[in-house]
Amino acid sequence: MSELSGAEILLQCLVDLGVEVVFGYPGGAVLPIYDVLYNHPTIKHVLVRHEQGATHMAEGYARSTGKPGVVLVTSGPGATNAITGITDALMDSIPLVVITGQVATQLIGTDAFQEADTVGLTRHCTKHNYLVKSPDRLAHIVHEAFHIATSGRPGPVVIDIPKNVQVATAPYERPDLSNHVSYRPQLKADPALIEQAAAMIAAAERPIFYTGGGVINAGPEASTLLRELAELTGAPVTSTLMGLGAFPASSDQWLGMLGMHGTYEANMAMNKADLIINIGARFDDRVTGRLDAFSPASKKIHIDIDRSSINKIVMTDLGIVADAASALADLIAAWKKAGHKAADLEEWWARIAGWRARKSLDYPDGGAEIMPQRAIADLFKATRGRDTIITTEVGQHQMWAAQHYPFDAPNKWLTSGGLGTMGYGFPAAIGAQMGNPDSLVICVAGDASIQMNIQELGTATQYRLPVKIFILNNEYMGMVRQWQELTYESRYSESYSDSLPDFVRLAEAYGWTGIRIEGPQELEAGIRQMIETPGPVMVDCRVAKLTNCFPMIPSGAAHTEMLLDPSQISGTLADEAKALV
DSSP: OOOEEHHHHHHHHHHTTTTOOEEHHHHHHHHHHHHTTTTTTOOEEEOSHHHHHHHHHHHHHHHSSOEEEEEEETTTHHHHHHHHHHHHHHTTTTOOOEEEEEEHHHHHTTTTOOOOOOHHHHHGSSEEEEEOOOOOHHHHHHHHHHHHHHHSSOEEEEEEEEEEHHSEEOOOOOOOOOOOOSOOOOOOOOOOHHHHHHHHHHHOOSSEEOOOHHHTTTHHHHHHHHHHHHHHHHEEEEEOOOGGSSSSSTEEEEEOOOOSOOHHHHHHHHHHHHHEEEEEEOHHHHHHHHHSSSSOOOOEEEESOOOOGGTSSOOOOOEEOHHHHHHHHHHHHHHHTTTOOOOOHHHHHHHHHHHHHTTTTTOOOOOSSSOOHHHHHHHHHHHSSOOEEEEOOSSSSHHHHHHHHHOOOSSSSSSSOSSSTTTHHHHHHHHHHHHOSSSSSEEETTGGGGGGGOOOOOOHHHHHOOHHHHHHHEBBHHHHHHHHHHHTTTOTTOOBOSSSHHHHHHHHHHOEEEEOOOOOOHHHHHHHHHHSSSEEEEEEEBBOOOOOSSOOOTTTOGGGGOOSGGGGOOOOHHHHHHOOO
């Protein structure tokens, strides 16, 4: 065994673990690592402009490739700037390994320059974290961190490495974690529970599959198996925001997204179902609405790799701890072995057809103004058939993209769900483009959230990444303004963007191509120009300023209390909404 420095051990571990890209920003406490990284033959380093950008890039890379994202930042502010992205990854189950520098071990606790208690700060926003006190322990910790980040329910792990540990030497031998002693997530379901679930599905008269990001995290096989099970049972399928693409939107069995801004048919079917089969979702508040009114007459099966998610929010009739792909394969096998046949769901589908007839995603003609929904629909029309990855920032544009850009495959939709992080979408697009160099990567953004990490325009320029940004510019923080209109009597407190930059000239200042679209007659040509222009492009698409995102379920309301269009908003909605919160 050769003697290596801690920094050399870290890089050798990354090589052994198959890491190809690291997103980071140098600083004093990580200079030994950066010195070893200098001209590294296999690991590409992407220099970001802000550490939050690094974490979101790593998320986009991980979500689009299925590989863990790796981040390298310095101590103190480098680590604290990364915390938002680390928390985002925890909420959305994204596998990240975040390597932070730390002051030398003898200085810890002395308030040394750029010292922060990184382990303490990240304890509640990681799956696990480490403070490495000796180079002898470093190799085992790095390999274990990757195992934890990628096994079971994925998530972020932080490794805090003091500067003197990076310089000290130790022998290196690749650890064997094939049979980890303490962390062994349950991947295989109890066969008896699987048989029971198959029987419950076969007996149901109004079943519905409620799917989430766990299906996508389980790999492409899980999406294929979900489609097979849906075909065998004939049941409708809906999904959370994070699960879009796990089931093809082109299927007749697809009801669209459910929840606060989901379709009328998805929410009503969830409310009236007699059996809900939850696969890889967690019954979060944006899906359930008012808990006491959530699917009151249904039995519930919950399949999740995270044991703590089952019965955490909604009590289930049958909880199954398992990886989604494994459980789906076992369900299909059990269904066939028992000789189950699809039930006669004609009456159930007839009711769903009635809800579909409400056409809840329809929107009015904007006349001389571009309706934001139309902008997204035209974007889909222009990119259909291409290998396209869509990322979003957070706000109205995010919901319009989820509603009007259908996905037929997993890992093509990257958005911040649980934390709702403005500033996520553009760095995530850069990460996705790094991992998928031949894909068309488009970030759908709002004029407010794009400014949260707009400095990463320089990153895309430096690495010649042909990322596209499609801004729905309504000159407001749109979702904030919408809630103020509906529940605060249109008192638009600080939600109007009074000094927006000229996005076209800003793009050009960074070496991008800037395009402005100002009317419906320019929309098709402008989108086509964005797609066909080589290199990075920013589009400033001026949309109707006061359009609201419908359908919507007011906060704390039930699925049956959906608002489908502005005409349903009464003068007393503000009081009603406040009473429900």
